[in-house]
Amino acid sequence: MNQTGWHHRRLPPALPPVPADNSLTQETSGLGKMLFFDSSVSANGVISCATCHMPAGGG
Secondary structure, three states, X not given: OOXXXXXXXXXXXXXXXXOOOOOOOHHHHHHHHHHHHOHHHOOOOXXXXXXXXXXXXXX
16 A cells, blocks of 8 residues: 555644744734635636635635
């Protein structure tokens, strides 16, 4: 069995660490949320990150 497939990789922590010189604010969090659900940033303009990475299911 191939041990390098995507299903054998470790999952990242729920939230990555925020660099000391880049504080997390409501504005930056809101921007991230907006981009996560925005399909216009995809190559074909149809799919957003949320299409595959469903937040309700843990992303």
